[in-house]
Amino acid sequence: MSTSDPEHNRERDSEATFGDYGGQYVPEALMPALQELEDAYERYVLENEDGFMDEFRERMRDFGGRPTPLQRADRLSERYDREIYLKREDLVHGGAHKLNNALGQVLLAKYMGKERIIAETGAGQHGTATAMAAAHLDMPCEIYMGRTDVNRQRPNVYRMRMNGAEVNPVEAGSGTLKEAINETFRDWATTVETTHYVIGSVVGPHPFPKLVRDFQAVIGREAREQIREKAGHLPDSVVACAGGGSNTMGTFHEFVSDEDVDLYAVEAGGSSLEIDAEEGLAPNSATLSTGTDGVLHGAMTKLLQSEEGQIMESHSVSAGLDYAGVGPELSYLAETGRVTPVSVDDEAALNGFHRLSRLEGIIPALESSHALGYLEESHDELGDLVVVNVSGRGDKDLETVLEETEKRDLEAAPDVEVFDG
Amino acid sequence: MTDDSNAAPESTIETAIRENDPALITYITAGDPSLEDTKRYVEALDRGGADLIELGLPFSEPVAEGATIQAAINRALDAGTTPEGFFELVDDLETEAPLLVMTYYNMILQYGSEPDVRPFVERAAEAGLSGIIVPDLPAEEADPLREACDDHGLDLVFIVAPTTEGERLETIMSQVSGFAYVQARLGTTGARADVSTATHESLERLSEYDVPKAVGFGVSEGDHAAEIIEAGADGVIVGSALIDIVADSDDPEADLEAKAEELKRGAVRGAESLTVDAEDTPEPEQP
Ligand SMILES: Cc1ncc(COP(=O)(O)O)c(C=O)c1O
Numbered sequence: 204m205s206t207s208d209p210e211h212n213r214e215r216d217s218e219a220t221f222g223d224y225g226g227q228y229v230p231e232a233l234m235p236a237l238q239e240l241e242d243a244y245e246r247y248v249l250e251n252e253d254g255f256m257d258e259f260r261e262r263m264r265d266f267g268g269r270p271t272p273l274q275r276a277d278r279l280s281e282r283y284d285r286e287i288y289l290k291r292e293d294l295v296h297g298g299a300h301k302l303n304n305a306l307g308q309v310l311l312a313k314y315m316g317k318e319r320i321i322a323e324t325g326a327g328q329h330g331t332a333t334a335m336a337a338a339h340l341d342m343p344c345e346i347y348m349g350r351t352d353v354n355r356q357r358p359n360v361y362r363m364r365m366n367g368a369e370v371n372p373v374e375a376g377s378g379t380l381k382e383a384i385n386e387t388f389r390d391w392a393t394t395v396e397t398t399h400y401v402i403g404s405v406v407g408p409h410p411f412p413k414l415v416r417d418f419q420a421v422i423g424r425e426a427r428e429q430i431r432e433k434a435g436h437l438p439d440s441v442v443a444c445a446g447g448g449s450n451t452m453g454t455f456h457e458f459v460s461d462e463d464v465d466l467y468a469v470e471a472g473g474s475s476l477e478i479d480a481e482e483g484l485a486p487n488s489a490t491l492s493t494g495t496d497g498v499l500h501g502a503m504t505k506l507l508q509s510e511e512g513q514i515m516e517s518h519s520v521s522a523g524l525d526y527a528g529v530g531p532e533l534s535y536l537a538e539t540g541r542v543t544p545v546s547v548d549d550e551a552a553l554n555g556f557h558r559l560s561r562l563e564g565i566i567p568a569l570e571s572s573h574a575l576g577y578l579e580e581s582h583d584e585l586g587d588l589v590v591v592n593v594s595g596r597g598d599k600d601l602e603t604v605l606e607e608t609e610k611r612d613l614e615a616a617p618d619v620e621v622f623d624g
Numbered sequence: 625m626t627d628d629s630n631a632a633p634e635s636t637i638e639t640a641i642r643e644n645d646p647a648l649i650t651y652i653t654a655g656d657p658s659l660e661d662t663k664r665y666v667e668a669l670d671r672g673g674a675d676l677i678e679l680g681l682p683f684s685e686p687v688a689e690g691a692t693i694q695a696a697i698n699r700a701l702d703a704g705t706t707p708e709g710f711f712e713l714v715d716d717l718e719t720e721a722p723l724l725v726m727t728y729y730n731m732i733l734q735y736g737s738e739p740d741v742r743p744f745v746e747r748a749a750e751a752g753l754s755g756i757i758v759p760d761l762p763a764e765e766a767d768p769l770r771e772a773c774d775d776h777g778l779d780l781v782f783i784v785a786p787t788t789e790g791e792r793l794e795t796i797m798s799q800v801s802g803f804a805y806v807q808a809r810l811g812t813t814g815a816r817a818d819v820s821t822a823t824h825e826s827l828e829r830l831s832e833y834d835v836p837k838a839v840g841f842g843v844s845e846g847d848h849a850a851e852i853i854e855a856g857a858d859g860v861i862v863g864s865a866l867i868d869i870v871a872d873s874d875d876p877e878a879d880l881e882a883k884a885e886e887l888k889r890g891a892v893r894g895a896e897s898l899t900v901d902a903e904d905t906p907e908p909e910q911p
Contacts, residue, residue, distance in 0.1 A: 226765055227762060227765060228729050228760045228762075229687075229760055230687070230688045230759050230760060231762050231763075231782070231783045231785045231788060231807070232783075232810055232811075233787075234762045234764070234787075234792065235787045235788070235789070238792075376684075376698075381685065388687045389687060389689075389690070389811070392687075392688070392810060392811055392812060393812070394810070395810065396787070396810075483684075495739070496733075496739045497730045497733055497739060498730040498733060498760070499685060499730065500685070500687075506730075508734065511707055511734060512683070512730045512733065512735070513683065513701070514730075
């Protein structure tokens with residue numbers, strides 16, 4: 204009864220999915236735009252038509268500050284008695300890896316003849332990166348941000364506005380990332396003919412997970428070359444934090460076929476890995492570690508959800524990891540065993556934050572602090588040579604860190620009570 | 625061009641639309657503000673002349689919905705509406721109009737113990753539902769659900785958007801089951817003050833396909849219904865305007881029944897003016 208020929212379907216499936224994960228679960232109105240984007244992805248990104256990738260790389264160098272260094276962390280290496288190298292994505296313009304993707308997609312939108320940019324943001328890092336990229340490339344830009352996040356990430360709201368972006372607070376639900384994504388999809392369903400949605404991580408319907416991964420893959424490509432230059436061989440393991448998973452896939456992608464390199468995706472363990480089914484709350488964002496298969500925001504992937512299929516409210520001290528879903532390719536790589544999902548809780552992440560600040564003179568983002576927290580907890584299994592992605596810098600997190608540190612007795616923290624003196 | 629492969633037994637939904645042309649299709653969210661209320665509201669719509677009734681099974685992330693239906697879904701979830709409660713409501717309902725469920729794909733997948741569409745479809749068939757509409761399931765991803773629906777005699781209704789053209793339109797129209805849900809405009813659901821030009825353009829594009837077409841997204845008044853039927857639709861779909869009544873009225877049952885009557889009258893008026901036009905003009909300009 205179906206007219207579709209199975210051969211064609213299989214071909215399409217293998218492109219749109221990673222094993223059973225991925226796909227295009229979106230309203231019909233968006234399907235033509237996704238097809239247009241697939242086409243643009245193939246031509247400009249994969250085939251470098253019109254020199255797109257050349258222009259992207261040049262702009263990431265001159266505007267974005269690439270390549271970023273791979274730095275030996277001397278005191279961490281000493282502390283853990285192994286070689287620890289940091290990939291310094293905190294040094295990308297804007298202070299996080301987010302610009303790699305944002306600039307790539309805004310430029311792609313330009314090549315596609317789109318007139319307007321929209322994006323969601325949680326912590327505000329993707330929003331600020333998109334606003335910067337849109338200003339740089341002279342495109343009008345609107346950012347959707349949950350009301351709670353607007354209130355707790357004021358500095359980022361100001362940065363977006365300084366760059367000329369409009370920031371639209373989203374009042375629905377808990378007012379965080381999930382609601383912001385919903386609202387951006389709604390805008391896109393209305394304006395799809397003229398507007399490109401710059402999704403902020405390796406999530407969403409095909410081709411976004413691949414497109415975002417390919418723009419972020421520069422992290423691992425550089426790191427792989429740099430570590431061979433500095434250490435003479437490939438690392439035993441690569442560690443990155445995972446929210447949606449864009450810095451994660453960006454760091455891992457180039458290493459996936461190096462089977463001797465272990466890949467660790469560090470998720471936010473929040474305050475506990477237990478869920479409160481009654482309240483629909485997960486006090487963590489450890490989707491790969493604890494989630495179950497389902498469909499959210501256009502893709503089949505691992506989710507924090509109730510047995511009935513309602514999406515849970517997630518939690519993490521780090522707003523950028525606070526999401527109930529995760530990229531479908533990471534779900535696939537975790538399912539097949541290529542990537543090892545692990546988690547560290549809020550406290551270990553805060554300790555990781557303080558430790559890097561004190562020992563190495565680098566204030567990391569709270570998101571990245573999860574990867575650093577994992578070093579402390581489990582360095583023995585990581586081997587002799589370890590690359591850790593520092594996905595962003597922590598200036599945006601200082602207030603949260605002071606607040607959260609005061610509440611706790613943290614082993615690595617300075618006495619923050621005297622900071623105001 | 626048109627699809628002759630629908631030699632399968634005539635669907636309940638298609639029959640309901642063809643026999644009641646111009647048909648009125650109504651949507652409300654189940655559990656808003658409670659399942660008991662929903663039962664009475666559905667009965668009121670049935671009395672008021674609804675020919676097909678869509679019931680929303682609430683999902684926490686309704687990306688295709690505008691503010692009105694989002695709020696209804698939140699009220700239903702706050703009231704503790706579950707899929708099982710929903711099916712029990714449907715078990716209890718005895719309406720003249722066939723019932724459809726409208727929900728998001730994850731709700732269908734999670735109904736059984738493993739992610740799988742079959743348990744949901746089986747339970748839907750057992751409860752007496754005639755069809756399913758899934759706003760986040762484009763034709764490309766629909767094979768598993770369509771097969772399960774075929775096995776249980778349910779229609780899987782597809783949406784045709786203003787952006788649906790060319791090959792995709794052909795594919796979707798060849799798979800129409802029940803009726804083609806014609807999305808009147810880009811964007812989300814929500815009552816609007818006018819009938820969009822996109823509606824006319826879409827109906828024009830679809831005129832060569834011999835399948836029932838019903839138009840939704842933004843329809844709120846009898847006059848809209850008249851205009852849409854006049855433009856060539858076989859039915860109108862109304863949701864947000866009814867949710868407004870559920871949310872605001874002092875007597876939702878009476879007002880829902882009256883609203884259904886108004887909409888149905890409008891639709892009939894539209895159909896009548898078509899026949900009058902046809903009589904006035906001996907040689908109608910048919911494309
Ligand atoms: C510095 C930093 N790292 C990581 C993340 C998490 O995103 P992803 O998992 O997509 O890399 C964010 C998100 O805001 C971030 O700002």
